Amino acid sequence: MNKYKNMEDQRIKILAQECGDWVSEQEVAIETIEILAKQMIPYACKVWDWGDGEGGYVTRLIAKAFLDAGFNYLGQREFNSLSKSRQVAKLRRQVLERDAYRCQKCGDWHDLQIDHIYPASKGGKTVIENLQVLCGACNGKKAAKVECGVSNG
Numbered sequence: 001m002n003k004y005k006n007m008e009d010q011r012i013k014i015l016a017q018e019c020g021d022w023v024s025e026q027e028v029a030i031e032t033i034e035i036l037a038k039q040m041i042p043y044a045c046k047v048w049d050w051g052d053g054e055g056g057y058v059t060r061l062i063a064k065a066f067l068d069a070g071f072n073y074l075g076q077r078e079f080n081s082l083s084k085s086r087q088v089a090k091l092r093r094q095v096l097e098r099d100a101y102r103c104q105k106c107g108d109w110h111d112l113q114i115d116h117i118y119p120a121s122k123g124g125k126t127v128i129e130n131l132q133v134l135c136g137a138c139n140g141k142k143a144a145k146v147e148c149g150v151s152n153g
């Protein structure tokens with residue numbers, strides 16, 4: 001922590017020299033975060049595709065570091081949802097692979113969406129057995145209907 005305090009003091013001096021005016025703590029904080037983020041890029045790029053493939057793993061590491069340091073910048077519920085979004089991404093990929101990236105109604109491979117066979121709005125669970133791949137057109141026609149012979153079992 002002392003290392004960062006020294007870096008902050010140096011940054012205040014540099015900004016004060018550059019601006020010639022009083023520099024707010026917020027400006028220093030933003031500038032420091034930008035510097036640290038730029039330093040992190042080469043390392044983050046190596047693991048960016050892990051997990052959800054969209055930087056979720058890196059975001060989760062950053063959130064965990066803040067929480068471990070006692071800064072609850074995200075509510076616990078929001079932090080847990082990062083993990084949930086990674087789970088949803090994994091489940092989505094599993095369903096797409098199981099259904100061979102094809103709509104289960106018409107066989108199309110464009111505008112693919114994951115659909116609840118027994119709709120979530122009627123109590124259907126988000127589990128692989130209750131999910132299917134549909135194209136946008138077929139999913140729009142189905143909407144929240146329960147198809148014949150489908151139970152919530």
